[in-house]
Amino acid sequence: MTTAEIIAIGNELLIGQTLNTTTHWLCQRITAQGGRVDRAVTVRDDLNAIARELHGALRRAEDAALDRDATVVITTGGLGPTGDDRTLAAIAAALGLTLAENGTALQMIERRYNELHEQGLVDQPGLNAARRKMGRLPVGSVPIFNPVGGAPAVRLDHDGSTIIALPGVPKELQGIWEGPLSDTLAELFAGAHVEREVVARCPDDSVLAPLLQDVVDRHPAVYIKSHVQAFGEGRPEIRVTFSTTADNHAEAEQAVGDAIADFRQTMNDAGLDASD
Amino acid sequence: MTTAEIIAIGNELLIGQTLNTTTHWLCQRITAQGGRVDRAVTVRDDLNAIARELHGALRRAEDAALDRDATVVITTGGLGPTGDDRTLAAIAAALGLTLAENGTALQMIERRYNELHEQGLVDQPGLNAARRKMGRLPVGSVPIFNPVGGAPAVRLDHDGSTIIALPGVPKELQGIWEGPLSDTLAELFAGAHVEREVVARCPDDSVLAPLLQDVVDRHPAVYIKSHVQAFGEGRPEIRVTFSTTADNHAEAEQAVGDAIADFRQTMNDAGLDASD
Numbered sequence: 001m002t003t004a005e006i007i008a009i010g011n012e013l014l015i016g017q018t019l020n021t022t023t024h025w026l027c028q029r030i031t032a033q034g035g036r037v038d039r040a041v042t043v044r045d046d047l048n049a050i051a052r053e054l055h056g057a058l059r060r061a062e063d064a065a066l067d068r069d070a071t072v073v074i075t076t077g078g079l080g081p082t083g084d085d086r087t088l089a090a091i092a093a094a095l096g097l098t099l100a101e102n103g104t105a106l107q108m109i110e111r112r113y114n115e116l117h118e119q120g121l122v123d124q125p126g127l128n129a130a131r132r133k134m135g136r137l138p139v140g141s142v143p144i145f146n147p148v149g150g151a152p153a154v155r156l157d158h159d160g161s162t163i164i165a166l167p168g169v170p171k172e173l174q175g176i177w178e179g180p181l182s183d184t185l186a187e188l189f190a191g192a193h194v195e196r197e198v199v200a201r202c203p204d205d206s207v208l209a210p211l212l213q214d215v216v217d218r219h220p221a222v223y224i225k226s227h228v229q230a231f232g233e234g235r236p237e238i239r240v241t242f243s244t245t246a247d248n249h250a251e252a253e254q255a256v257g258d259a260i261a262d263f264r265q266t267m268n269d270a271g272l273d274a275s276d
Numbered sequence: 277m278t279t280a281e282i283i284a285i286g287n288e289l290l291i292g293q294t295l296n297t298t299t300h301w302l303c304q305r306i307t308a309q310g311g312r313v314d315r316a317v318t319v320r321d322d323l324n325a326i327a328r329e330l331h332g333a334l335r336r337a338e339d340a341a342l343d344r345d346a347t348v349v350i351t352t353g354g355l356g357p358t359g360d361d362r363t364l365a366a367i368a369a370a371l372g373l374t375l376a377e378n379g380t381a382l383q384m385i386e387r388r389y390n391e392l393h394e395q396g397l398v399d400q401p402g403l404n405a406a407r408r409k410m411g412r413l414p415v416g417s418v419p420i421f422n423p424v425g426g427a428p429a430v431r432l433d434h435d436g437s438t439i440i441a442l443p444g445v446p447k448e449l450q451g452i453w454e455g456p457l458s459d460t461l462a463e464l465f466a467g468a469h470v471e472r473e474v475v476a477r478c479p480d481d482s483v484l485a486p487l488l489q490d491v492v493d494r495h496p497a498v499y500i501k502s503h504v505q506a507f508g509e510g511r512p513e514i515r516v517t518f519s520t521t522a523d524n525h526a527e528a529e530q531a532v533g534d535a536i537a538d539f540r541q542t543m544n545d546a547g548l549d550a551s552d
Binding site: 013015016019021023024026028029031032036037039040041042044049056080081082083113124128129150195204205206207208210213216217224225226241 | 484
């Protein structure tokens with residue numbers, strides 16, 4: 001199983017200006033591809049804060065190296081040309097690397113700005129000082145072409161972990177994830193995720209709780225969650241989801257199926273009903 | 277200035293099942309009330325992970341105690357009756373406290389379940405083992421009435437920081453925030469936030485970048501952000517927001533107004549236009 005941590009960067013997220021939909025999108029994609037997101041954090045455009053989170057993620061990866069196939073640390077945001085875009089400097093600082101202009105990255109940026117100029121989307125083609133900044137990468141990085149915006153994404157392998165720095169603009173992030181990065185991701189997250197839902201007819205989750213707990217205890221590899229709704233929403237049902245990630249689909253199906261069968265039996269024994 | 281960290285708890289957030297709107301809502305509210313959110317993290321329903329994040333937040337609060345009025349650590353989720361609701365146990369573990377039944381909390385829970393029963397929303401009134409679990413608080417906690425759901429929120433003061441544990445269900449969290457918790461919050465976040473937007477006519481943020489950077493450098497207390505859009509969205513404007521938090525409204529208005537005047541002058545000097 002490959003584990004991921006997400007570090008979202010941007011004051012606009014923490015002052016409540018922008019809803020962080022990119023972290024949610026990444027969680028859905030990584031889960032569907034068979035990876036597990038352990039943690040997602042949002043920090044301000046602050047070099048020390050970003051570096052601190054990277055340090056923490058890499059330390060946890062080291063501590064858990066024997067329990068997982070690999071660790072992927074994904075950053076979003078802070079790759080642009082402006083002075084408050086500090087992600088690459090923070091990665092360099094956290095890993096003790098220097099920043100240097102990367103020839104491949106500069107070519108990518110130049111090509112994109114020429115294309116954007118031809119499309120009438122920017123006034124000037126080619127490179128300038130601010131655009132060159134996006135090509136200054138931590139030494140050892142591999143730039144990844146950005147088919148939507150100007151700033152390349154960055155991949156950097158470090159002590160068994162893989163750091164992937166993505167832009168914060170959702171369309172750019174998604175374009176890179178589904179385009180130039182897709183082969184890398186298929187390699188990194190090579191598992192299977194299965195999720196199924198059961199509806200328990202039981203209007204009070206404090207009655208369901210002890211029954212469900214027994215099932216949870218018997219199936220530690222399956223994530224079982226009862227979805228409480230605010231009281232008064234008028235439905236006498238509680239949705240219970242069963243999900244797991246395993247090396248392959250059959251294994252995941254088996255584990256989820258066993259847990260659901262056990263849950264149904266437990267509910268029936270208590271005179272309650274649970275159905276798909 | 278009072279600083280906040282948010283710790284959102286729940287596997288459903290990290291597998292991408294639920295979009296984390298509560299963190300966004302809290303960021304908006306805290307900012308509007310004059311506080312500053314420094315960091316927001318999401319972790320799984322895992323006691324050690326929750327305790328680790330609490331430790332980190334309290335350590336940062338201690339390190340920065342001289343630079344801020346107070347630190348508020350807000351947790352969301354994990355207060356319910358089921359076994360995967362582990363927030364209170366994690367708070368106790370992180371702070372070296374024991375959990376014990378709190379008489380006031382039990383009264384609140386009993387009262388709520390009697391009300392919910394009268395409304396026909398739960399089968400049984402009063403307390404049972406699972407409901408009593410929601411009344412087991414870290415010693416020294418103050419329970420806060422939940423006017424919407426069953427589980428009380430919890431306030432715990434610790435070494436100059438204030439921990440507030442809220443339910444994860446948005447309606448419950450919002451009901452507590454705007455109801456029984458509002459006086460406490462007005463005391464904790466006693467500042468003023470001002471935000472204004474300016475539109476720069478400049479289709480390329482790599483041209484805007486160096487101009488904006490000069491303004492940013494001259495106004496360190498104002499958060500200035502250019503909102504890049506994906507290329508091709510067809511608007512030749514870049515929105516630039518100016519915001520700050522200060523002890524009072526006049527001070528915040530002054531700082532933002534000065535920065536905007538400087539930005540307009542800088543743009544005009546470069547032959548570019550910036551308007552409201």
